[in-house]
Amino acid sequence: MAAWQAAVLAAPATLVPTPLQAVRAIVELAAKGLLFRYIVASLFRVTWGYLGALAIAVPLGMLLGLWRRGELAMNPMLQLLRPISPLAWIPIAILWFGVGDVSAMFLILLASVLPLTMTTVHAVHNIEGVHLAAGRNFGLSPRELVRSVIFPGILPQLIVGMRITLGIAWLVVVAAEMIAVNSGLGFLIVDARNAGNRYDLVVAGMILIGAIGVVLDLLMRKLERLPSLRWGYVAD
Amino acid sequence: MKVQFKQVGMSFGNVRVLEDIDLAVREGEFVCLLGPSGCGKSTLLNIVGGFLRPAEGEVTIDDEPVTAPDPRRIFVFQERGVFPWLTVEENIGFGLFRHTEEERRERIAYYVQLVGLRGFEQSYPRELSGGMKQRLEVARALAVNPDVLYLDEPFGALDSITRLQMRRELLRIWHAEKKTILFVTHDIEESVQLADRVVVLSARPGRIRRIVDIDIPHPRDLSDPRYIALRDEIFGEIGLAHQV
Numbered sequence: 001m002a003a004w005q006a007a008v009l010a011a012p013a014t015l016v017p018t019p020l021q022a023v024r025a026i027v028e029l030a031a032k033g034l035l036f037r038y039i040v041a042s043l044f045r046v047t048w049g050y051l052g053a054l055a056i057a058v059p060l061g062m063l064l065g066l067w068r069r070g071e072l073a074m075n076p077m078l079q080l081l082r083p084i085s086p087l088a089w090i091p092i093a094i095l096w097f098g099v100g101d102v103s104a105m106f107l108i109l110l111a112s113v114l115p116l117t118m119t120t121v122h123a124v125h126n127i128e129g130v131h132l133a134a135g136r137n138f139g140l141s142p143r144e145l146v147r148s149v150i151f152p153g154i155l156p157q158l159i160v161g162m163r164i165t166l167g168i169a170w171l172v173v174v175a176a177e178m179i180a181v182n183s184g185l186g187f188l189i190v191d192a193r194n195a196g197n198r199y200d201l202v203v204a205g206m207i208l209i210g211a212i213g214v215v216l217d218l219l220m221r222k223l224e225r226l227p228s229l230r231w232g233y234v235a236d
Numbered sequence: 237m238k239v240q241f242k243q244v245g246m247s248f249g250n251v252r253v254l255e256d257i258d259l260a261v262r263e264g265e266f267v268c269l270l271g272p273s274g275c276g277k278s279t280l281l282n283i284v285g286g287f288l289r290p291a292e293g294e295v296t297i298d299d300e301p302v303t304a305p306d307p308r309r310i311f312v313f314q315e316r317g318v319f320p321w322l323t324v325e326e327n328i329g330f331g332l333f334r335h336t337e338e339e340r341r342e343r344i345a346y347y348v349q350l351v352g353l354r355g356f357e358q359s360y361p362r363e364l365s366g367g368m369k370q371r372l373e374v375a376r377a378l379a380v381n382p383d384v385l386y387l388d389e390p391f392g393a394l395d396s397i398t399r400l401q402m403r404r405e406l407l408r409i410w411h412a413e414k415k416t417i418l419f420v421t422h423d424i425e426e427s428v429q430l431a432d433r434v435v436v437l438s439a440r441p442g443r444i445r446r447i448v449d450i451d452i453p454h455p456r457d458l459s460d461p462r463y464i465a466l467r468d469e470i471f472g473e474i475g476l477a478h479q480v
Contacts, residue, residue: 128316130313130314130316130317131317131319133287133305133311133313134311134313134317134319134330136287136304136305137285137305137306137307137309137310137311138307138310138330138331138380139305139306139307139331140333144333148330148333149319152319152321152322153321155321227360228321228322228360229321230360230362231320231321231360231361231362232320234362
């Protein structure tokens, strides 16, 4: 903080704000009622895009994890899609869904669905054979086996993947909002620069993005402390 | 006869694992399958458990051929077979999903008591010792009231003192519950301490070399001359001099 303040003071011509100016900008946003609105707008998009991705990725990942041939068939496509940055989809998203929430949510879904699917597939592969065997031995139907053995068996690994993916989703929402919508924290940053070089607002937006990212991560870490999940994280 | 192996043979690829296994196990009998590592004894247990289909021959239980795992016969793995995401109570109740809530509760309470896990009902397996986890797995198996138990080197991962205690526990439970038990081990002493009959298998491909009747009543005195004679007989059969 001190270094930041000193650096800005040493170069007075710079447009970069001091920490105090950035805080004042946050207060200004709050006073205008934009702070809450933008945060909610960004979280709303992340929530629905991310939940949509989970709804697709977990069943798909379980299917591919259990069904070797399906995995072999799908894997080349998944590997090809994986290195494509979700941001490369922005033109297509706008083409399909126009400028608006749906485009942003679609991009978040795209960014989240692959890592979540991969995590689920790997987690299914790592299930202990004896647990599956025990489940079958007690006469579980395939559906009961999924519910009572496979799902709880993959949950600890899945939650780690969910935490990392939520971080990615949060990165992507900011980028998506810079182009595809006109609200949210990403929009705030682009708009502040375009509308008169308000770099204090730009930095304020960055601080908010960072702080909310940390809070999301902490919430996900809380899940890892549930007693029925602890086994997945500690060696016994 | 409860369990019958008829001319059972098994191969994995080109590797011949089991050959010509003929064996009949009586109801309520405790039979140990004893043999060196890799002799196919675990494979044999997986076949009778319904997890593997034999390449030749068949296994019948109560004259019905075994084709798949069945909750009337429960397989007990080493202690890692318990579900780590369930508490002791939930593990024991795992197989009771077709029972009423009240029956479930009663059975769980009974088997918690039987295997000495009172006070640990709400604990997770990672909070238990190896011996406790093993007892938990036995309780989970017994709770569904199977008529046969398969145990695959169940005490192999335990220290030698716990192992002795677990054998005593298992015999106590066997007397109380009157199950037919097929127990795989590579430990000669263990087999002579536990079994009514010890089935000695040869190295791969596993064949039955001999079946030794252990005609000593329980509790068995480990310094009894008869115990020592039978033990040494099996040591000789496996081709080991009983000297360190």
